[in-house]
Amino acid sequence: xxxxxxxxxxxxxxxxxxDAGFKFKVAEEPGxxxxxxxxxxxxxxxxCPVFSVNDQYNPRKxxxxxxxxxxxxxxxxxxxxxxxxxxSCYELCPRDVKITHLMNAVRNIAVREGHIPKPMKAGVDxxxxxxxxxxxxxxxxxxRLKKEIPELxxxxxxxxxxxxxxxIHKVIKSSEKDE
Amino acid sequence: MNKQKYALxxxxxxxxxxxNYELSAxxxxxxxxxxxxxxxxxxxxxxxxxxxxxxxxxxxAARNLALAETKGLNIITLCSACTGYxxxxxxxxxxxxxEKLLKEVNTKLKDLGYHYKGGVKVKxxxxxxxxxxxxxxxxxxxxxxxxxIRVAPHYGCHYxxxxxxxxxxxxxxxxxxxxxxIEATGATPVHYRDKLQCCGGGILxxxxxxSVKMVKQKLDHIKDANADAMTLICxxxxxMYDEFxxxxxxxxxxxxxxxxxxxxxxxxxxxxxxxxxxxxVKKNQVKVKPLLEKLEKLRRGEKS
Numbered sequence: 001x002x003x004x005x006x007x008x009x010x011x012x013x014x015x016x017x018x019d020a021g022f023k024f025k026v027a028e029e030p031g032x033x034x035x036x037x038x039x040x041x042x043x044x045x046x047x048c049p050v051f052s053v054n055d056q057y058n059p060r061k062x063x064x065x066x067x068x069x070x071x072x073x074x075x076x077x078x079x080x081x082x083x084x085x086x087x088s089c090y091e092l093c094p095r096d097v098k099i100t101h102l103m104n105a106v107r108n109i110a111v112r113e114g115h116i117p118k119p120m121k122a123g124v125d126x127x128x129x130x131x132x133x134x135x136x137x138x139x140x141x142x143x144r145l146k147k148e149i150p151e152l153x154x155x156x157x158x159x160x161x162x163x164x165x166x167x168i169h170k171v172i173k174s175s176e177k178d179e
Numbered sequence: 180m181n182k183q184k185y186a187l188x189x190x191x192x193x194x195x196x197x198x199n200y201e202l203s204a205x206x207x208x209x210x211x212x213x214x215x216x217x218x219x220x221x222x223x224x225x226x227x228x229x230x231x232x233x234x235x236x237x238x239x240a241a242r243n244l245a246l247a248e249t250k251g252l253n254i255i256t257l258c259s260a261c262t263g264y265x266x267x268x269x270x271x272x273x274x275x276x277x278e279k280l281l282k283e284v285n286t287k288l289k290d291l292g293y294h295y296k297g298g299v300k301v302k303x304x305x306x307x308x309x310x311x312x313x314x315x316x317x318x319x320x321x322x323x324x325x326x327x328i329r330v331a332p333h334y335g336c337h338y339x340x341x342x343x344x345x346x347x348x349x350x351x352x353x354x355x356x357x358x359x360x361i362e363a364t365g366a367t368p369v370h371y372r373d374k375l376q377c378c379g380g381g382i383l384x385x386x387x388x389x390s391v392k393m394v395k396q397k398l399d400h401i402k403d404a405n406a407d408a409m410t411l412i413c414x415x416x417x418x419m420y421d422e423f424x425x426x427x428x429x430x431x432x433x434x435x436x437x438x439x440x441x442x443x444x445x446x447x448x449x450x451x452x453x454x455x456x457x458x459x460v461k462k463n464q465v466k467v468k469p470l471l472e473k474l475e476k477l478r479r480g481e482k483s
Contacts, residue, residue: 053392086377087340119384132191
């Protein structure tokens with residue numbers, strides 16, 4: 001029988017564990033369109049600054065896993081959240097797989113399946129509350145006034161309305177990923 | 180020269196942690212005849228939502244673009260992530276094949292009172308300096324050149340990549356704009372290993388250990404190249420190299436003492452602006468004072 005080994009767990013994976021439709025699902029997602037072009041040259045991994053310090057993040061391997069249909073192993077993983085978004089691989093990929101965008105496409109699917117890292121969820125909460133990722137205070141405005149530069153609006157309430165319109169909460173399920 | 184007028188987009192990080200960047204950029208811009216218009220309703224650019232919910236991220240960017248469009252202005256940015264994301268969405272929505280997406284975005288924006296038509300140009304401040312103001316004009320305004328100071332440029336990622344959205348203003352593999360801008364101040368740009376390496380800021384929230392290792396690599400390479408300082412143009416890169424420099428030092432029992440200046444701070448020094456009052460160098464984590472003292476010494480040496 002066809003049998004491949006998962007390098008992380010050494011547990012045999014059989015064909016029935018694979019979701020052959022996963023790559024099509026990724027290819028339908030904005031940013032994931034070019035995934036099937038990959039011919040596994042490994043340029044992405046060689047130029048990846050994250051891989052150079054942490055081999056948990058290996059873009060070539062992640063792409064192979066998706067093409068094979070290892071859906072749960074990819075979507076539940078921590079490693080899909082390790083892309084720093086630097087576009088080094090995106091620039092150099094000879095097949096124009098657009099890997100930086102592909103990682104975002106995979107993350108979008110993971111979020112819909114209930115796997116969002118806590119810091120990401122916290123970021124969304126901050127955006128709704130303040131309209132920015134970080135909370136500003138009157139302290140900043142005091143400094144700004146002193147330097148004669150315009151004050152900040154400490155909250156941008158329209159962002160909450162906007163995110164209600166786009167339905168971000170329907171997307172982020174309550175069963176968020178543990179750290 | 181026509182006066183350049185832009186809507187200033189400062190984004191999340193600068194609003195709260197980058198007064199030194201914003202203030203120095205404003206002071207330098209005044210000298211160069213660039214007018215900033217503040218739009219207080221600007222929010223986060225949308226970039227942080229790209230990996231969570233594409234449609235929310237695009238809509239958020241489009242709202243910001245629409246705000247600038249209403250005022251008839253193009254956008255100037257200081258944060259490279261804002262630059263990249265707003266540019267990406269601007270190009271996405273300007274693409275005729277994405278008419279349906281633009282329609283969907285406008286349906287969502289309608290109840291908030293916005294309609295985005297398209298065509299708002301987004302440019303990073305450093306790109307405006309390099310491309311529109313020009314190195315020659317900058318040189319004319321340099322009153323106190325930083326001769327003898329060796330500065331390592333950190334380009335950051337989203338300022339030049341993905342290159343397909345940046346109209347070829349600089350080369351993504353061998354960029355030179357920031358080197359040329361350093362030269363304009365009279366300082367010497369320093370080449371170092373893995374010059375284009377990412378700061379790791381994008382994964383700080385999910386894996387600090389990995390991003391700190393990335394910071395260490397770059398600081399090691401800059402130290403090896405004997406630079407007096409590094410200069411950069413993105414607030415998140417600054418958090419990594421300036422605010423996290425002591426963390427790397429204590430984690431690995433090393434000492435770097437590499438001052439990290441935003442480019443407008445560097446240029447401001449060369450223009451003779453006041454380091455404290457105009458450039459807020461006291462807000463930098465790694466002390467800038469030793470660099471200023473070195474400059475002072477060099478200048479005295481030249482005079483005698």
